[in-house]
Amino acid sequence: MSKQQATLVTGASAGIGRAIAQMLLAQGRQVVNIDYKLPDWSHPQLHSFQADLTQAAATQAAGAQVAREFDVTALVNNAGATRPGTADTQTAEDLAYVNALTLQATMLLTQAFLPSLRACGQGRIVNMASRAALGKTERIAYSAAKAGLVGMTRTLAMELGADGITVNAIAPGPIATELFRQSNPDGAPRTQRILDSIVVKRMGTPEDVARAALFFLSPDNGFVTGQVLYVCGGTTLGLAPV
Template sequence: MLNDRVAVITGAGGGIGAAIATRFAEEKAIVIIADVIIDAAEALAEGIRSNGGRAEAVKVNVTNKTQVDEIVSGIVKKYDRLDILINNAGITRDMLGMKMKEDDWDMVINVNLKGTWLPSQAVMRPMRKNKWGRIVNTASIAALGNVGQVNYSASKGGVISLTRTLALELARSGITVNCIAPGAIITPMLEEVAEEKRKEYLEAIPVRRFGTPEDIANLHVFLCSEGASYITGQTIFIDGGLSVGV
C-alpha cells in the first residue's frame, strides 16, 4: 500500500511512533525513525531491517530548526524525495493551570506545537516539487479539555488548527494534511498517568478497553495511501468512542 514511499516519523523510538514505523515497513515504505533518543530509534531500525524491512534512524530534536532542516535535506539528497511526514513526537508536563511552571508550559508548547510546524515547513518544498505528499499530525482527546493538562491541551488544540490551515495552504500541491487525535493508548505516556485516573478513563471509554499503538498506526497507513487523497484538513479521534459523549 505504501510501496517505496519515503516516510519520516518523528518520536518513533517508542510508543505509538514505533508502531507506525513497524506498520509502514510492513507496507513496504522506506522508514526514517527520527527521535531525540537515538539508541531506541536505532534498535527499532535494526529490528525492522532484520525482518526484511527498510529503515534507518536519525537523531533530531523537533524543536531545533537547524537540525530538522538538515535531516530533511539529507533525506531528500539520499532518496531524491520525501513523501510522508508523521509528526508524532510529543511530551506531557502535567499540572493544574494555577500551579504550572512557566518552563513546563514552554517545553510542552515547543515540542508539541512548534515541533509539528518545523518538520512540516521543512518538507513542503520537496513535497511540492513532486506534487505529492502526506502529512499526518498528532493531537489528543485532551484538545477538548482535560484537568491538569492546560499546556498539553492547548498545544494539541493548536495542532488541530495548524492542520486545518496547512491543509488549505497545500491543497493545490497534491499534499494532504490530516490529524489523528488518540484517546487513552497503552504506551509509556499512559503509564505516567496515576492509577486512579487510568481506572476512571477505562470506565468512561464506551468500548471498555484502552487503545493500542496499532489501533492508531492502522489509520496512519490509510491516510498516507493513494486512496485517501480526498481527505484533508481533518482530525480523526481514535478513542473507543470516548469523545462522542463529550
C-alpha cells in the same frame, strides 16, 4: 543517482510512532525516524536520526540532513510530550517545551520537506493531536498545544491542497503506551476511572492509532483533508463536534 522515497515519522523509537513505523515497514516502505533517542529495534528499511525536536536549530538541521538523503513524500508529526500541570502549577517553561515539540517542530519539518511533498503530487501529512484538545484537567500546556496543532492542520490543508498534499490530524484518546502506564499503573483507581470512561471498555493500543495513520497516508486517499479523526474508544462522544 535519485534518492529513495520515504515516509518520515517523528518519535518512532517507541510507542505510537513505533507502531506506525512498523506498519509502514510491513508495507515495504522506507521509513525515516527522527527522535531524541535512537530505537532499540531495527529493520533494514528503517533509518533513524537523533535530534532534540524542541530545539529549532536542531530540528532544521535534522530536516535538512534527511532531505539531502531522501525524498520524503509523507510526514507523520508524532513526537510529543505531556508536561502535566494545573492552573496553579503549570510553568512557562512547560508551555514553551510542549509548544516547541508540538507546534514548532511540526512547522519546521513541514517546511523542510515541502519541495519533495509537492514534487510527488500526492504528499501526505499526518499530525498527532489528542483528545485532550477538547479539554483535560492537569494538561494546560498539552491541551493548548494540541488544540493549536488542529488549527495548524486545517490551515496547512487549505494552503497545500492545490499541490495534491493532504493534511489531517489524529486525536488519540486513552492509549496504553509505555508513558501512559508509567503515569497510570494497572489496578490504580485513576486508571480504573479512565477505563470506565471508555465506551468500548478497553484501552486503545498504539496499533489502533497506527491503522488510522495508514488510512490518511495512503496514496489512494486524496479526497480527505483538514480533518481530525478521534481514535478514542468513544470517549469524545457528546464532546467533539460532528
